[in-house]
Amino acid sequence: MVLCSTRVSGIPEHEVFSTLFFSESWQAVFAVDHSFFVWGSLLGLALWRRRLILRAFAGAGLLHALADFLTHHDDARRQLWPVSDWVFRSPVSYWNPQFYGEAFGMFEVALVVGLTSFLCWRLERWRDRALVLAVAAPLLVPVLLTGSLHGLHGM
Structure with a gap:
């Protein structure tokens, strides 16, 4: 959007x-x-139907909703929809400096560098390593070029 x-x-x-x-x-x-119920239902369906791709997709969606639950403050989502419109406002924001956004940005970059390094070390084929680097690049390249975390999330 x-x-x-x-x-x-x-x-x-x-x-x-x-x-x-x-x-x-x-x-x-x-x-x-971002609904836990939507993604959880889809994951349940995938497990019941034994659909590997759907299980990965639903699991990723559920994991994303959980990450957003823990890292959104003033832009929090309604993760309990359609059961409730209640919103949990995390004490941590992944982007807002008023709620540890800069510290989280450093953590995020360190996590991406660490996991990218680990995967490149573990993977043997250059194609697999290139794919990992291509996925990490949109987060790391702006930080490397500007030396700033400001452009991490389009803010």
Whole structure:
């Protein structure tokens, strides 16, 4: 939604992150795609049907919802939708410096560097290593080029 708004529709990033992001329509989408119940049900279905790809997809969605649950403060999601509209406001924000965003950014970069190094060390085929590096690059390259964590999350 952010990419489509900023790159396709040409809406300035500050407007997306200050207005659209908090609008009722965007929050309704976030409630569905961050719901523990939606992802948990999909994971249960995948396990029951023994579908490996669906299990990986649903597991990744559930893991993402959990990570967001723990790292969103003023932009928190409704992870208990459709059962509840309650929102947990984490004491940690992955981007907002008022809630340890800079410290979390350093942790995030260190985690990516560590896991990328570990995977490249463990993987034998150059193609596999290249894939790992390609996935890590969008996070690491801006930090390496600018020396700043500011551009990590498009903020």
